[in-house]
Amino acid sequence: MSMTTSTRSVLDIRDLQVHFPVNRGVLFIKNKGAVKAVDGVNLSIAPGETVGLVGESGSGKTTVGRAIIGLVKPTGGVIEFEGNNVLEMNSAALRQFRRQVGVVFQDPYGSLNPRMTAERIISEPLVAHHLFNSKQERRARVQELLEIVGLNAGMASRYPHEFSGGQRQRIGIARAIASDPTLIILDEPVSALDVSIQAQIINLLDELQDRLQIAYLFIAHDLSVVRHASDRVAVMYLGKLMEVAPRDAVYDNPLHPYTKALLSAVPVPDPEIEKKRERTILTGDIPSPTNPPSGCVFRTRCPIADEACAESIPELREVTPGQHVACLKV
């Protein structure tokens, strides 16, 4: 299934599955099924595009990101990077792939090694990929990167604890762009930051994208954060994609009941509109991914579900141009 009209995408994920086996017992280990963290996800990202991946905790959005960068091993499916399947790459190709894919993590405190200076943190990908081999060249590159992300080149010798949360996230971004990647996985890059700093970081990411032509997979649990940054938005629930659509379609004309529910959870800053608008409120929690509901995984919390939803699994299909929805009722 192709999500975009462009045939040359940076990243093309097809039927990605990440199942974690659940084992019980001490000496006699029994396999008690699997946690289907990601179950059949299709997604592609065009060069220079930002795809927002949203969902509540436990939806598997972070696992998708981790599978792409190789931190978890997918149990099925294909991850194609510039036409080559990452899962079948030899070590040389894998090195090349890692050079071209950056990652920014959520926690600006945990994602930087506390025992390294900013300079060493940022030059790590350069060392790993043998770029800028002389010390002077590397130092010059680090200073350039620091300035690109809005920090002072003189801060290179400081340790992470000497920076604020926003500054640390800028260091994380400098590290991610150091090896000139074509794709960056942003794993909730602003969730741990103050709101005022969130905007600064998102603007920085925007600016970098314009300048360096990097594609982003922007993972977030907050639709309002993704709205500003994304070209397209994918909504995930219990390991499956519910709706994938251009940004404006998602925000102005959401079709999937889950997307509608997520949007009505975002407060509207105007009290008049806020009072009048119709809200879909979800009750209960996300079901356990060990034992997901039959048929449509969302049916247990869906306001419009009926018997048919328990029986067949809805596939993503194009409902309006570019807008793909996995729902039997749409």
Added chain:
Amino acid sequence: MVKTSDSVEPSSVDTARIQLPYWLAGLLRHRLSVIGGSFILFVAFLAVFAPLLTGFEPTEVDPPNRFLRPSFEHLLGTDYLGRDQFTRLIYGARISMVVGIFSVVIASFIGVPLGLTAAHFGGWTDSAIMRFIDAKLSIPGLILAMMLLLMLGGGVLTVSIALGINLSSAQARLIRSQALSVKEREYFHAARAMGTSNWRLILLHMMPNSIQPVIVQASLGVGFAILGEASLSFLGLGVTPPTPTWGNMLSLAFQYMRSAPYLLFAPGVAILLLVMSFSFVGDGLRDVLDPRLKGKI
């Protein structure tokens, strides 16, 4: 995190230079560590300058003057061959200090790589290394050391190796458990995702962030090693006799306990105080390096 701000020098690049003032300052606020540290320095001073501090040789036999009581000439008396007990004590301090520190260094050089390898590669490698260490732990330490010494012969180096092998299990287990938690940190994931080699992952990310308890354990281990050397020498297996060690001095004194009980006193108290000093410093280091206790000392 409050305490670290005063130790920061933004211009410095070297890790060691920045951390030293911070934990040294912490140690200096820890009263028992200061007492222990001073005593260690005092013993080290006696050991290094031993030839200048006494007019006797440690192996100088003087049969007519055997079993002399402590006096101004012989501060701690003389033993059954008329050797000056004080001279032997300060020369013996050399052996104790060298064996104590050397054993711990050997233990760390064996244990740290094993623990880090086990933690990083996990799975089969981890099981093999850790089961081997468990198996080694099932043999009592002193017996293992005795076996090794019988095979290799006595001497400062062999005693240190025997004790070092003993202490290495604790170091390996300690660093492994710390390293396992480092493995789950985001900076470690980040380094892995960008294709950092295993070698760099272990040396630059895992080791610096899991070494602290090993340092604490090492300073406590020096005391154990000194005690171990004394026990081996007491059993006649340590450093070979004419060379004085606190252990073999104690062993000799033990044989003349009835006629010259004062001979037991000096080496016994010396061992006790030095072991205690190292464990005070170890406790202090643990308190200072433990981030949860930061600001409370």
